Amino acid sequence: MFVKTRKETIELKILRSLNARMQLPKKDENYYSYMEKGFAGEQRFDNWLETLTNDCLILNDLLIEINNTVIQIDTLIITADTLYLFEVKNYEGDYFIESERWFTLAKTEIKNPLLQLKRSESLFQRLLQDLGFTSSVESSLVFVNRDFYLYQAPLNVPILFSHQIERFLGRLNMRSSKLKEKHSRLADHLLSLHLEESPYSRVPEYSFGELEKGIMCGECLSLVTVIDDKDLICSSCDFVEDVDSAVLSSVEEFTMLFPDEKITTNLIHEWCNVPVSKKAIRRVLQTKYKLVGHGKSAGYVRAITVDE
Ligand SMILES: [Zn+2]
Incomplete structure (x- = not known):
């Protein structure tokens, strides 16, 4: 059972939006595509985990500070006797290990992901000790991409390759031990x-003026959309969305990028950049936002919590 599901980080959402609206500097573009790929890999792993039927608690994307060090746990599975900690990687292509150093076939060295895992594991163990929790911890590096190959992988390293995941989960499913209250307490505490x-968080600098305006397609993130009556149609992928909800998503995106900026009809009209009248924008804004202030200082604030 998923106790904490996975969502894109705000950082990834901002990068997604910036990537659609400006030319990202090369290093940010690489970082963005690395994050996007990582997220897709984690989602793929989540899909596998949905086949788990044994009594367990699954916590995704935990970010915890232990002894002044922040660790990120991609997935933690709490079972009756063991805590499984996973670091999920969506690497593609061929890699090899030489004297504990990791390289691509083109001999570019990458960070040894096992070191990161070991570091997280030992800090996590320490936290459990402090909490007086005694279950054993098993940590693994999971490679979810079928197009990943690791030459010279030693036999004793804690790695799960994509073709081993189902077997691993199958073994977990055979366990019949039930969770106790202390396990839910641990999950709550974490x-x-x-x-x-x-x-x-690493996002490049940006300003309203330099970003391309338009409504981002909810499917392919393109800004090339046309309006047909009450529908917004993406010219790239033909995805159809109700104009009102597309405008509201665009307002959400705007407030995420510019949290200190006041929401006004004029600004949102410019931001959306679609042939919709200001009157229509105002009507949509009023469904979820309320106007505060008067005259030039007036602006909309969110009146109802919008589900994400
Ligand atoms: Zn699209």
Whole structure:
């Protein structure tokens, strides 16, 4: 059972939006595509985990500070006797290991992901000890991409390759031990320690003026959309969305990028850049936002919590 499901981080959402609206500097573009790929890999792993039928609690994307160090746990599965900690990688292509160093076939060295895993595991063990929790911890590096191959992988390293995942979960499913109250208490405690946002957020600088305006397609993230009556149609992928809800998503995106900016009809009209009258924009805004202030200082604030 998923106790904490996976969502894109705000950082990834911002990068997604910036990537659609500006030419990202090369290093940010690479970082964005790395994040997007990582997220897709984690989602793929989640799909596998949905086949788990044994009594367990699954916590995704935990960010916890332990001894002044922040660790990120992609997936934690709490079972009656063991805690499984997973670091999920969506690497593609061929890699090899030489004297504990990791390389691509083209001999570019990459960070040894096992070191990161070991570090997280030992800090996590320490946290459990402090909490007086005695279950054993098994951590693994999971490679979810079928197009990943690791030459010279030693036999004793804690790695799960994509073709081994189902077998591993099958073994977990054979366990019949039931969780106790202490397990839910641990899950609650870990959730309470979770930090909301990565302190290492890395997004480039941007301003309203330099971003391309338009409504981003909810499917392919393109800005090339046309309006047909009450529908917004994407010219790239033909995805159809109700104009009102597309405008509201666009307002959400705007407030995410510019949290300190006041929401006004004029600004949102410019931001959406679609042939919709200001009057229509105002009507849509009024469904979820309320106007505060008067004259030039007036602006909309969110009146109803919008489900994400
Ligand atoms: Zn599209």
